[in-house]
Amino acid sequence: MITGLYETHIQVSDLTKAVQFYTEILGLQLAHYDETRPIAFLWIGEGKKAMLGLWEQKESLQTRHFAFTCDIEFIQQHSELFLKNNQLQPYNFLKNGSSAPMVFAWMPALAIYFNDPDGNQLEFISLLEGNGQPELGVLSYDQWLELKKS
Template identity: 35%
Template sequence: MEFSVLYEAHLVVRDLQASARFYESILGFTPALATPDVRFYWTGHDRRHMFALWQLKPDDHEPRKHTGPDVSTWARSHLAFHLALPDFWIAIENLKRCGIEVRGFDGETDEPSVHTWVPALSVYFPDPDGHALEFISVLDEQPRLSLGVISWSEWNRMNA
């Protein structure tokens, strides 16, 4: 058996309306289902990737009658969204135009980082709720396990 992709992921958010606006207008996710307490999105054009936001309900301590997340607690989560390399650069520019701060892996620079063991190019940014989001693009070069995480400019110098 081989798992080729993750089909869906879920996040609990403190303000569903604000999060929905971000994921729809900034990231461009396509709404699939909307209720007062949850929003489902298609993250690809082929309906093979789904993402959901659930409204936090701190007083909801009833046993789960469905398979969704525990909505009585909030925890900061991390999700990475893969993009083809040309789309990666477009997505970063879109975030910046919208006033979203992007950071490399070290959090000290806005330059993308390369995870050399993959290798993959990535940037990190927050959603309105404080979840750590990442755009990532797998590169065609060979992995370099010993280098760890380096800047995009360092990676380019080494591969020139």
């Protein structure tokens, strides 16, 4: 019945700035902008398969979390530099001071976090091959690779 998640919405304090962030920095495509509501819809990826709605909320802003699917090579080799070059602070799930991506062994998936200008917690994530191993918890990608060799 359900085959995926098509759309999610978040609140932003300044719609114009948020649209600029999501289109110019993250590369999403503006689908529709309605100043009267005020809301903007952005396409995520190719083929209109997913959408992000940005709702301007001047008071009582509630931040959210969601993840963008990315290629493993991008996360592993380029995400940290990409984020830093765009004045975004990457961090891992453990928030232990490291900006290196981490593996959620239960999935398994490689992920790195950052915040948008309003404090919404965003994530770049890529599923890894193989079965999940929840007993391993959250670990570095190097640790994951070492364990996969064993």
